Each structure stands twice: as C-alpha cells, then as structure tokens.
Amino acid sequence: MSVTLLLGTTKGGFLLRPEGDGWAVSGPHCGGWPINHMAGDPESGVIWAAGGGEFHGAGVWRSEDGGESWVLSRFANGQMNEFLKAEPEMAKAFGMEPEPPAPFDGEVVALWSIRRAGGRLYAGAKPAALFESRDGGESWAKVEGLTEHPSAHQWEPGAAGLVLHTILDDPEDAGKLWVGISAAGVFATEDGGATWERRNRLSNAEACEGHAHPAAGSDGNTGMCVHNMARAAGDVIYQQNHHGVFRSGDGGRSWDDITEGLPSHFGFPIGLHPREAGTVWTVPLNGDTEGRYPPGAAAAVWKSVDGGATWAAKREGLPQAACFFTVLRQGMAVDSSDPAGVYFGTNTGSVFASADEGESWSEIARHLPTVLSVDVLERG
Secondary structure (H helix, E strand, C coil): CEEEEEEEECCEEEEEEEECCEEEEEEEEHHHCCEEEEEECCCCCCEEEEEEECCCEEEEEEECCCCCCCEEEEEEECHHHHHHHHCHHHHHHHCCCCCCCCCCCCCCCEEEEEEEECCEEEEEEECCEEEEECCCCCCCEECHHHHCCCCHHHCCCECCECEEEEEEEECCEEEEEEEEEECCEEEEECCCCCCCEECCEECCHHHHCCCCCCCCCECCECCCCEEEEEECCCCCEEEEECCEEEEECCCCCCEEECCCCCCCCCEEEEEECCCCCCCEEEEECCCCCCCCCCHHHCCCEEEECCCCCCCEEECECCCCCCCCCCCCCECEEECCCCCCCEEEECCCCCEEEECCCCCECEEEECCCCCEEEEEEEEEC
16 A cells, blocks of 8 residues: 655645655645645545635646646636736736636635545635535536525634635445534535535533633534544544534534543644544644644644543654644544554644554654645555
C-alpha cells in the first residue's frame, strides 16, 4: 500500500511521499492558490484540491497524473480578474488575460472542503453551500436542498465566516451525507441531498449547564460552531466543536458531550481509527481568546480508546517547551495501515506523523506554508 499525504496550504497544494528514510515534498501546486482541502481517489489516483479566496476566486483543481499537471474548474472569479479587466496593458505585461464569467460568480468566495462519495464529488463553500459533480469535477451544480433549508436565514458565521468545511458519507448508503457548517451546526440527508435535517441535539444537556461561553451548547443543543467531524463504522460520528468534543451513536440525531478529561474545550481537528470506533485523536488548544496554542505551550495529541470516556496525552516526539503552533480544522488525517498511521500539520509549516497510532511522533516536514489541511491517498 502506497501512501501520499495531500496538504492544503496558504500557498498551494503539496504532496508528501515516503522516500528512503524520510518523505519527499512536491509542490507548490495549483497555481499557488490557497488550498483549503484536498482529496484523492484510491482507484484512479485522481487528486482534487479545493480552495481560493477573494483575490483568486474559487475553484477545484484536478490532477490525473499524480500531481504533475493540474486543471482548474473555476466556480467564481476574484479581485485579480477585475484588475486584469481594468488594466489591459498591465495584464498583457504579465502575460495574462481576464477570465470569462464563472458559473457561480457572486455566490462563492472560496471552497473549503472536497469529498468523493457514492460516485460523485462534493465541495463545500463559503458562504455555506454544497456543490455536486457527476463528471469527476469538470462541472458542478449546487445542492439546492441544503441551501433552501428552513433554517438557512438564521445561520450565523464563525470567525472564518459562514463556511461548509466538513463533508462525511456512508460507503454503504450513497444517499447518506453529513455536513458541518460554522456556525450553523450539523446537517444530514438520507436521500442524496434532496432534503436535510438539522442534527445538534444534546443527549446529556446537563453537561453544558453553567457554561457562559457564547459558543457553548444551549437550549438542549451542542454549540453550533462545529470545527470538524469524522465518521466511524455505522452511525458513530465524532465532532470537535468550538466548545467541546461530542460523540453520536445515531448519526448525529443526538450527541454526548465527551470533553471531560481533556485540558480544554477548544480545538479544531478530530481523527478516528479506521477499524476501532472507540479510538479517537484530537489536539486541544488553550482557548479561543488565549492564543490558540497547546496548553502550557507543550504539544500533545490526546487519544481515547473507549469512545471518549477517558483521554490520555501523547507527547513523545512533540515539542514540550515554547510551542505555540495551531492545528487547524482539517489538519489531521489517519491512514488504514495496521497499526494505523496518524498525521497532522501546523500553522507553522510542520507535519508530524505517528506510525504507532499516536503513541509517539516524528516531524516529517518543516518550513512549509501554513498547513490548512492534511488528507491521505492510499493506493495498491
């Protein structure tokens, strides 16, 4: 089995592949665009990269040759295109031309997530919307059932804006999808996106009583600022929220607060074991207004093997002094090896890997741009 790490960064997409005793770095790809998330198809080897922003516009890049070349499916044009239209002589000097109108101009600022599921490709956007491609990412259509949800007019943006950052699927049922929106919560469909249900109910609501933080759960619901989600077997789903870690055993219809035992309520990523539904990893940070770095400036990945009933800090190989990095919402990934490999990237441009299911760590890349996402492409 070959493993390629797919890294989205603020300065393009990067690929990491094992080479000798280390890892070889390839990039930056995707025209140097900010890439928020990447995904790959283990059968064909096709790689997709979703990203953009106000300057570049929004789109999905696609490579069918292992990252050697990339093609852009543009969703929306950005400020750069307006500049090129307004300054034709300057555009000529740069060897560039304005782009024609894009299909979702004025609707999309950036893409934040990408996932292949049930023979289709899905992309999550800012402002929050879900898009679907049935031809491998060449053309796209909006999933109107989510956009037209009765609660849509009440959705509030998180600090990064109103973003659809997580897409989950059920390989056994192509009609099932879950999405996470900051700060509108968790939504699920069981009919391929035609209709959606908002799923944020707390099963142990008393666990959130007395929490005055604005992002804390209230009125029997989890906090609506979901940071990341991961799905285990069946209907077991975990989420790292702005204000705690939660577990659902019924597809998100109800959630248990499992934060007790962690050093803080705040963090971004969540990772799950490929075969053991009770094994989960997360990276708590000291708080949203305290600097967003590891508590005590000592890095640790916290691991549970019993579904969040207990947690243990795993520090071997991680910096234990003057560590002020942040691990962002899509910044952790797990492969299907035995034992499972676990990986995370930091906003300081480092990538750490564990070959023993998080018990010990090594730095496999450094000095990269801010790492926005880590994903795994396994082939063979």
